[in-house]
Amino acid sequence: MQQETIIGVDIGTTSTKAVAFGVDGKLLFQYAVEYPIYSSQPGYAEQDPDMVFKAVLQTVQTIVGELRKAGYSLIGISFSSAMHSLIALDEHDSLLTNCIIWADTRSRLQAEKLKQSEIGYDIYLHTGTPIHPMSVLPKLIWLREQMPELFANATRFVGIKEYVWYKLFGEFVVDHSVASATGLFNIFDLNWHNAALEIAGVSLNQLSEPVPATYSNYNLSPNYREQLNLPENIPFIVGANDGCLANLGANAMDDGHITITIGTSGAVRVMAKQPATDKQQRIFSYILTPEHYVLGGAVNNGGVVLQWFRDTFYSSETAVAKNHDKDPYALLCNEAATVPAGANGLLFLPYLLGERAPVWDASASACFIGMRLGHTRAHFVRALLEGITFNIYSVAKALEQVTGPVTKVYANGGFSRSELWVQLLADVFNKEVHLTETYESSAFGAAIVGLLALGKIQKLEDAAQLVTITKTYAPEPANHQHYQKNYKIFEELYPKLKETFSQLDDLRNEP
Structure with missing residues (x-):
């Protein structure tokens, strides 16, 4: 009998990944296709929706081919995707805009105005999404105010997964999880929030139908079924957002267990079993199922900062590494490892793309503090990694104030391939950090939701037996003590520089 498999498709910010798993949770095959982010003006961040859709087709087609060659039986395809994207469509469901992604900050003035109002705070309490340029609500207000003709001609507003789903099946649905990250969705009654829609200037018939994560469709367009070489009646499961699925895929489902x-x-x-909000609007509450909410904070500046540094200051080495099929990021991390913890007093604020949690300030800028003649390129890489990690640590500290102390830490995402970076995380948090078998936890989470939809597991908690801890990093006390001193200075820098960042942002946005 052929082994049954399921594919988790993760539609991400810079790439789409398709990952095949056995029903026992074992990773079998994976394939990724990258695509660019376009920034035609300061603060703009967009993608080509059709390029993303082609990446979905290419990754799925490749993995289906691998499964077929290896003799596996495919039982379903389930989706994860990045949050906060916005696409306007016309009356023919054709594109009026590119996909405006979470990193886009053009609506910062609209977000700031709404966040300071009573109605803005009330919307946050009902939707669980902090008001920030990342979310769909301020983006819609910006479109209405700055592009009124386009806004008037738009008959539908969707996110990237909705667009992909429409292309595959000809219907507009959005899972509760992705909807809960728009700022337009009431996480308590699981429907669009009228007050938010009124502020945005949109109606119910311009939005997709909300559905649970296990919603399935078997009626793939014949053209795409032939292109993907799929048999008839293969179920596609809508899945959830990548954040919720990352926790599920890592089995971080108990109180105090953070991903x-x-x-x-x-x-x-x-x-958590219930949504929660924060008076300072620092954390989000996104829904996975009515019994599973994911609380936390997201930062704009993760690996994108390391990518920027690589492309700007390591371009020649990167080209050589790629020509020899070597990971250029490993080169950066190896160089950073030659420098002691603390980078000899060099600190980095990582706000290259403004920032979401914990400061929620689209005007924030990146900067190095404490430069001296003795600092080398290796010190800058080390400070960069430490700055990103300090920022993550500050989000965790804010989250603890709402949800209670952190007792266990799981790590996933691309950074988990770097031993230096994961050890650095353990040292900063002073906690053991656990890695699971696959760092593609969002794709694995999507596969788990697919298994639930198909009746292969009875509840999400059953997936615990599919998750294997492969490595644990223990903190080094001496490094933690050093980092605590550095972090104390780090957390004092943003309040001191906030006004300067705002002034610089005004200069950047002058005509």
Whole structure:
């Protein structure tokens, strides 16, 4: 009998990954296709929706081919995707805009105005999404105010997964999980929130139908079924957002068990049975199922900062590494490892793309503090890694104030391939950090939801037997003490520089 498998498709910020898992949780095959982020003006961050869709087709087609060659039986395909994206469609469901992604900050003025209002705070309490340019609500307000003709011609507003789903099946649905990250969705009654829709200037018939994560469709367009070489009636499961699924895929489902994900961006998340909000609007509450909420904070600046540094200051080495099929990020981390903890007094604020949690300030800027003649390129890489990690740590500290103390830490995302970075995380947190068998936890989480939808497991908690801890990093006390001193200075820097960042941002946005 052929072994049954399921594919988890993770539609990410810079790439789409398709990952095949056995029903026992074992990773079998994976394939990724990258695509660019376009920034035509300061603060703009967009993707080509059709390029993303082609990446979905290419990754699935490749993995289906691998499964077929190896003799496996495919039982379903389930989705994860990045949050906070917005696409406007016309009356023919054709594109009016590119996909405006979470990193886009053009709506910062609209977000700031709404966040300071009573109605803005009330919307946060009902939707669980902090008001920030990342979310769909301020993006819609910006479109209405700055592009009124386009806004008037838009008959539908969707996110990237909704667009992919529509192309495959000809229907507009959005899972509760992705919807809960728009700022437009009431996480208590699981429907669109009227007050948010009124502020945005959109109606119910312009939005997709909310559905649970286990919602399935068997009626794939014949053209795409032939292109993907799939048999008839293969179920596609809508799945959830990548953040919720990262916790599920790591089995971080108990109180105090947090998942730290650093990919392009980064996040700290904890699972809870009820949503929770924060008076300072620092944390989000996203829904996975009515019994599973994911609380936490997301940062704009994760691996994208390391990518920027690599491309800007290691371009020649990167080219050589790629030509020899070597990982250029390993080169950076190896160089950083030659420098002691603390980078000899060099600190880095990682706000290259503004920032979400914990400061929620689209005007924030990145900067190195404490430069001296003795600092080398290796010190800058070390400070960069430490700065990103300090920022993640500050989010975790804010989360603890709402959800209670952290007792266990799981790490996933691309950064978990770096021993130096994961050890650095353990040292900063002074906690053991656990790695699971696959760092592609969002894709694995999507597969788990698919297994639930198909009746292969009876509840999400059953997936615990599918998750294997492969490595644990213990903190080094001496490094932790050093980092505590550095972190104390780090957390004092942003309040001191906040006004300066705002002034610099005004200069950048001058015509």
